[in-house]
Amino acid sequence: MKKVTFMAPNITCTAFYKMSCLSLFILSILALPGCALLNHKSLTQRAIKTGLNTVHTLDIYSENNTIHALFSGLDRNTQQLSLKYLNSSDAGKTWLAAVTVNQGLLSVKKSKRGNDFQIAAFANKVLAVWQTQGGEPWTGKIAAALSTDFGQTWQQIASPVGDEYAKIDQGYFDITADKLGQFHIVWLDDREEAGDTQGLRYARFSGQKNDLWELHTDLEMTACTCCWSSITSDENGNIQVLYRNDKPRDMMIRSSLDGGKSWQKAKTAGAFNWQFIGCPHQGGGLTSTQANKNTVLHSAIWNGKNSSQGIYYSQSELGKDKVAVLMPIGDNSSASADIAALDNDHLRIIYTSGDFESKSVMSKASSDGGQTWSDEQRLSADGAEPSHPRIIATENGFQFFWTQWQENGDAIAIISELE
Numbered sequence: 001m002k003k004v005t006f007m008a009p010n011i012t013c014t015a016f017y018k019m020s021c022l023s024l025f026i027l028s029i030l031a032l033p034g035c036a037l038l039n040h041k042s043l044t045q046r047a048i049k050t051g052l053n054t055v056h057t058l059d060i061y062s063e064n065n066t067i068h069a070l071f072s073g074l075d076r077n078t079q080q081l082s083l084k085y086l087n088s089s090d091a092g093k094t095w096l097a098a099v100t101v102n103q104g105l106l107s108v109k110k111s112k113r114g115n116d117f118q119i120a121a122f123a124n125k126v127l128a129v130w131q132t133q134g135g136e137p138w139t140g141k142i143a144a145a146l147s148t149d150f151g152q153t154w155q156q157i158a159s160p161v162g163d164e165y166a167k168i169d170q171g172y173f174d175i176t177a178d179k180l181g182q183f184h185i186v187w188l189d190d191r192e193e194a195g196d197t198q199g200l201r202y203a204r205f206s207g208q209k210n211d212l213w214e215l216h217t218d219l220e221m222t223a224c225t226c227c228w229s230s231i232t233s234d235e236n237g238n239i240q241v242l243y244r245n246d247k248p249r250d251m252m253i254r255s256s257l258d259g260g261k262s263w264q265k266a267k268t269a270g271a272f273n274w275q276f277i278g279c280p281h282q283g284g285g286l287t288s289t290q291a292n293k294n295t296v297l298h299s300a301i302w303n304g305k306n307s308s309q310g311i312y313y314s315q316s317e318l319g320k321d322k323v324a325v326l327m328p329i330g331d332n333s334s335a336s337a338d339i340a341a342l343d344n345d346h347l348r349i350i351y352t353s354g355d356f357e358s359k360s361v362m363s364k365a366s367s368d369g370g371q372t373w374s375d376e377q378r379l380s381a382d383g384a385e386p387s388h389p390r391i392i393a394t395e396n397g398f399q400f401f402w403t404q405w406q407e408n409g410d411a412i413a414i415i416s417e418l419e
Contacts, residue, residue, distance in 0.1 A: 048095065048413040055403050057113060064395055065091045066089050067399065068085070069401075073411075083100065085126070085151045092417065102145070103154070108130055108131070109140045119175070120176050125207075126146070128146075129144045131171060139169040141170055146207075158212050160187070160205070161187075172229060179235065186241050196246075220266065227243070227279060230243075240297060243283070244283060248272070250270060251299065252268055253266065268323065269299050274305040282304070282335060284300055285300040298347060300313060300351065302334075311329045312326055315370045335353075336352045345366075345369050346365070361402055362376045379416055386414070388403065397417065399415060
């Protein structure tokens with residue numbers, strides 16, 4: 001250890017007092033927890049050039065410092081429903097030009113936020129999933145396309161749902177890729193024609209077996225009819241799914257420890273015992289971290305029970321039924337949450353707050369693995385009309401996305417970050 005000697009010049013008592021106050025102020029700032037320091041970062045945001053006049057759906061997927069984005073809406077040139085893929089290899093600073101995924105492939109059905117079309121990637125492989133026209137005018141059938149050149153060209157692959165269910169609406173899906181490059185999908189459909197519930201289905205795509213989907217499994221026979229589900233894969237290859245149950249209408253988690261071959265019993269992400277007839281159109285966000293060689297599950301969920309309505313953070317350990325942490329994040333107007341983990345300690349939740357006419361995108365951060373959370377921070381500008389925010393973690397930090405209505409009735413896609 002080097003020995004350091006400080007030489008202090010002659011100073012007056014008044015100067016010494018001012019310097020002491022300044023030193024105390026600096027020390028007080030340095031003593032703030034990491035979450036508080038995050039709130040002093042400057043916020044930047046800009047519109048993404050999607051090639052669409054108006055954006056109907058949005059999805060993002062991160063892989064190290066690469067961001068994959070998928071948008072659907074009206075093409076700026078053709079005015080036809082279109083699916084656009086973009087990627088950024090520098091954590092969102094620059095983007096390649098938009099590529100039309102469905103060019104020469106199955107058509108795109110109009111959808112909306114909350115029933116977003118999905119993207120996932122592994123190395124040079126990128127998988128896009130959307131709804132095409134089903135067997136009836138009001139139904140959407142899952143269509144899928146694979147790119148093996150980082151999203152520059154696309155080939156139609158088989159749908160995970162057979163043609164025998166073409167007249168059954170298939171939606172509210174999510175996809176992810178595991179460490180082996182296999183893709184996993186969950187979706188809702190009512191092939192049993194229950195009417196007031198839907199089945200939560202699962203399938204895996206490995207690119208083998210004639211490019212067909214495999215391991216088809218019914219994860220839940222009585223899921224909420226129109227709440228989006230979330231699926232993730234951790235660094236050990238475990239698969240987790242977050243979805244809303246029917247009775248009660250609480251959020252549940254199911255996990256697979258063998259790549260989707262078998263599934264553990266469902267466990268609650270928050271036991272509110274919310275009894276409700278209808279659909280709240282609220283899913284949740286799910287991510288995972290590692291602690292002492294154990295997988296920790298972190299979810300952002302919405303509860304509709306009047307006495308405790310709003311967004312909650314939930315934490316549990318893989319393989320254990322008990323919820324370790326359950327705490328409110330937003331007020332009773334908070335909704336549409338997502339969550340991401342930068343590392344084992346740093347988490348962020350993004351959500352909306354307020355009514356339709358005065359809605360804002362808000363965020364809270366944790367620097368201790370979800371045990372405590374910062375004050376909320378508004379990300380959207382005054383007067384904005386944002387919808388369904390999303391968050392991802394890159395090597396450079398967190399990135400925020402949402403759609404935002406314009407005065408002419410069109411919606412644009414926004415990317416935002418704290419610098």
